Amino acid sequence: MRPLPVGERGLLIELDTAQEVEALHAELLRRAADGTLPPVREIVPAARTVLLDGLADPRGLTAELATWHIPELTTAxxxxxxxxxxxxxxxxxxxxxxxxxxxxxxxxxxxxxxxxxxxxxxxxxxxxxxxxxxxxxxxxxxxxxxxxxxxxxxxxxxxxxxxxxxxxxxxxxxxxxxxxxxxxxxxxxxxxxxxxxxxxxxxxxxxxxxxxxxxxxxxxxxxxxxx
CATH class of the missing domain: 2.40.100.10 (Cyclophilin-like)
Incomplete structure (x- = not known):
């Protein structure tokens, strides 16, 4: 993952494959649902990126992302x-x-x-x-x-x-x-x-x-x- 700052409140995460985008997007939604993701206004996946907008501390999340394990998605x-x-x-x-x-x-x-x-x-x-x-x-x-x-x-x-x-x-x-x-x-x-x-x-x-x-x-x- 390559996190890039977007303005003062955004973070654009670049990935190598569409499969990695899908897995990260699913993990972000899971963490948002269980309250372990910092408050964010929008999570927007694209072909090779995921944009998070409305973050209070983009730098803090950048450091946290380096410690995450992103599980692969299954059909289920x-x-x-x-x-x-x-x-x-x-x-x-x-x-x-x-x-x-x-x-x-x-x-x-x-x-x-x-x-x-x-x-x-x-x-x-x-x-x-x-x-x-x-x-x-x-x-x-x-x-x-x-x-x-x-x-x-x-x-x-x-x-x-x-x-x-x-x-x-x-x-x-x-x-x-x-x-x-x-x-x-x-x-x-x-x-x-x-x-x-x-x-x-x-x-x-x-x-x-x-x-x-x-x-x-x-x-x-x-x-x-x-x-």
């Missing part, structure tokens, strides 16, 4: 959300060509992958999901779209993501979902949080009416109607 440490997907994206065939397989095999490989949320950003509710092996990483589109539909399931580099709202974007679109990623009336508003495991469930393209299921926590199997 992560909640799971299942997201039904219609694999009908306009870039599905292009991704299949990049992978050197058929679109049907893309669906099988993508839905068979256990993803997890590395960090969130770009837009409220957008999670950067990792899990695909390096051989299946794909480039962004040469020309971004000016409007990507809400619910688009997309790939770019090592990440999979679901657009929580319509916006410009250059990711490869392979499917769509009715799952609500961001709902200010829900608690929590974001369906996905750093560390959450995600499974994509292939959905029959004929089964896309208003009664289709939305994001489902696998532990409870609760249903949430799309909006």
């Amino acid at each position: 440490d992560r909640p799971t959300v299942e997201i039904p997907v219609r694999y009908d994206g306009p870039d599905l065939a292009d991704v299949a060509a990049l992978w050197g397989i058929t679109p049907e095999e893309v669906i099988r490989l993508h839905s068979g992958t256990a993803f997890h949320v590395a960090f969130c950003g770009f837009a409220p509710g957008f999670g950067y999901l990792t899990g695909l092996p390096e051989a299946l990483h794909v480039p962004r589109r040469d020309t971004p779209r000016t409007k990507v539909p809400v619910g688009s399931v997309a790939l770019a580099g090592p990440y999979t993501g679901v657009y929580p709202r319509s916006s410009p974007g250059g990711w490869q679109l392979i499917g769509t979902t009715d799952t609500v990623l961001w709902d200010p009336q829900r608690e929590p508003a974001a369906l996905l949080a750093p560390g959450t495991r995600v499974r994509f469930l292939p959905q029959d393209l004929r089964d896309s009416g208003p009664g289709s299921p939305a994001g489902t926590p696998a532990t409870s199997r609760s249903k949430e109607r799309p909006r």
Whole structure:
């Protein structure tokens, strides 16, 4: 860990891998919950960093971090959300060509992958999901779209993501979902949080009416109607 001061009250901790970020973030949340972490206003993970803001004594925490043992995360440490997907994206065939397989095999490989949320950003509710092996990483589109539909399931580099709202974007679109990623009336508003495991469930393209299921926590199997 490489702690760097950010202003008078912040600390940016640089790490070497996304896995180390996830483990440190989980440990910080655990210590915050049990009262062994100094008061902090925000804990924000990113691809290779964790930002702590609102610390009274950043230097004191820097010294304390050197003594911490950060346990590796296990599958049991992560909640799971299942997201039904219609694999009908306009870039599905292009991704299949990049992978050197058929679109049907893309669906099988993508839905068979256990993803997890590395960090969130770009837009409220957008999670950067990792899990695909390096051989299946794909480039962004040469020309971004000016409007990507809400619910688009997309790939770019090592990440999979679901657009929580319509916006410009250059990711490869392979499917769509009715799952609500961001709902200010829900608690929590974001369906996905750093560390959450995600499974994509292939959905029959004929089964896309208003009664289709939305994001489902696998532990409870609760249903949430799309909006």
